[in-house]
Amino acid sequence: MVEYRPIPEERLDEFEALWSYAYRQLDDHVAPDDTDRRIEPARVGEQRGVFDGDELVAICRHHFLRATVRDTTRPIGCLASVATPPEHRRKGYVRTLIESFLDEYRDREVPLSALWAFDYPFYDRYGWELANQYAVRECPPEALSVTTEHTGGEFVRLYPDEYERLAGVLADHGAPYALSIERTEEWWRERTFRSRGADPHVYGWESDGELRGYLVYTIESDDALLDVSEIAFGDPTAYLQLLRFLAVHRSQVDRIRLRGPVDDPLVDLVDDPAAVETTVHPGASIRLVDVESVLEGIEYPEHAAGSLVLGVDDSIVDWNDEAFRLDVDGGSASVEVTTDAPDATLGIGALSQLVVGYRTAGGLADAGELTVDDRETRTLLNTAFPPGEVFLREEF
Template identity: 40%
Template sequence: MHLRPLPEEHRETYREFLDYAFRPENGPDWPDERLPDPEGYRPRGFYDAPRDAPVGDLDAASLRAVCAFYDFTARVRGEWHPLPGVSAVASPPEARRRGHIAAMLDDLLAEFRDTGRYLSALWPFKYAFYRRFGWATANNYAKTTVPPDELAAVAADPDGEFVRLDADDWARVEGVYAAAATADLAVNRSEGWIRHRLFRGWDDDPFVYGWERGGDLRGYVVYDVTGDWESRTLTVAELVAVDADARAQLLRFLRDHDSQVDEVVLSSEHASTRLIDDLTDPRAATVEIKPGPMVRIVDVSAALEAVSLPADAVCDLVLAVEDDRCDWNDGPFGLAVADGEASVEPVDDDIAPDATVEIGALSQLLVGARSVEALARTEHLAVADGRAADALDAVFSERDLYLREGF
């Protein structure tokens, strides 16, 4: 069995796998209309066929599992790096519990390594499932539910104007996003991504409104409304503003739906957002902190040497990495850091390590999701002494993270 780029003629089987995995409630009669693939979307098929079989000899009946990835570029420690977003992992019920998904993910990681994609991310259906394969949680996010009239406390006085936006406004929207999305793991969005993922929905297209002053777009909100006359909910998929004033204007826009909806749900905001603190009645709102996407180092040497580290950090340690899925990562490495750059070399197994780290924990350290101190209290990181702990803490400083893309 092996993983291959999916031929166009196998797309229908691929879609059947995905529909059964993610939308079985729709039954076997799939709708004919399909959303176009966003730019950079790479579908893959895992075939029960010889690895060297020509593409033309592959049969859709030999598909055992499928997956895809989005060829993202994202900010990691302040600079842009490849960050493929793994998605659409599925197999039909008759092919499950046979190790196909595990073997497919192994092949996908090998493909990433061979093509210079040394980091990866995904949104899990179950965190424990992907934790077994080396991914670990990157950031959390906040979901806030509030009656619209309560937003009066955080809404600005009327200023500027609200405008309806469509896909042809993608460049204006991208400009707002680029100015506002300054946290690490923010994705460098393409025109295709904005057109086909921001302005398109899986079932119905969302509303997209912007707030501008003097013709300058300063923020936008993406939302839909569900329910009926008796009860409606306005759910915000994304609210992005270049400054606090623009955000307050967008909250005014949401407040002004108080005659139409019973509640406003800000479904995915930065976990540090504390809208509840500024409400007149904080008890009127409910804030849920939810786990977000997961990250994984694909190639330890390449990733550590590619990512810029704190310029004042100095380190010369032996780091034993535990990775039971990628043998090229599994073992001890000499890690030397100076002037913001790392040098990583495999070392002999008989050298006593200064620290032992599981690949998911190392992934969290690299992107700045968790501190050395926090991980050392878990089974995923063991540090020999205080000197090593201090050195690692200087190298792997915590960062502000927010990967907001759903994929």
């Protein structure tokens, strides 16, 4: 019998061995009984597996957090560590895994799912579509000498017990972006302050005792690189101070690498924009788990008003594979399943992109991913779902 269920405590070593086989290089493989070389205990998040009888044939990990979508905060399931050992691939176990955990999410009233795709077309088939892009900027440290003013503040080293101070800064910095995550204490302690390799350094800039910005980074001595995995700040002054902190590493490293949102103003702040090499990368993918719950639970522009029937194609779960009447007025909406003919039709992945603000109805229609019967319907969709900046910074 094939069954999806939690991984029992006594089989977490087996879970980690499967994860290691799928995600680590061969020369860095961690055997399940090699406790001295264990990189990360498989205790962070919630582990699930598909069992064929008693044999573990597919695994995944869920992080249950909260994320902003259209000025509301909703539960989100962050999927990670999907793996199947080679002897069990191409047998439908991953589809069973996906169908099963989407059932679990809906039962737990988790209406959204996000993941970092190892292969975007693979997850497109199951309804996850790209939600955002992010930028990697690299430059010599001296390029970041944009200010020498101390403005009365100071740099301080930060520790896991201070995570609540960092959370406030992160909330301020993430406020303009959809899919900003509210991290749990476990996430701060086990994912922000810890790493599968060397634990990162965490430093902040505070003024009058208030933390106004922070950096999470590692120093790769062999490459003379300071690699910033996270930068967050509550105001422009704090950002300049964090750049000044990075610039003082000029005697230690040759390059600074920063990962952040595409609209970060770094290139406009430095004296020599050409000194900053910028590459843009595809980010996380998003999927609506429960269309009705999401569409009723988000905020709409006050000036958006009207009614339409939205036909959704979802080949994985039947509760989304319906036509929904959407009545929008006064910043909210009512949603109900209907047998009326759709005014507009799209797939679950395209709808997910539309809802979070990554793509517009007009853009989806022009790309052939949204079928719209008339101009009035297209106008209402564009008005109800305006584009916005999306940045999901957490990797899982």
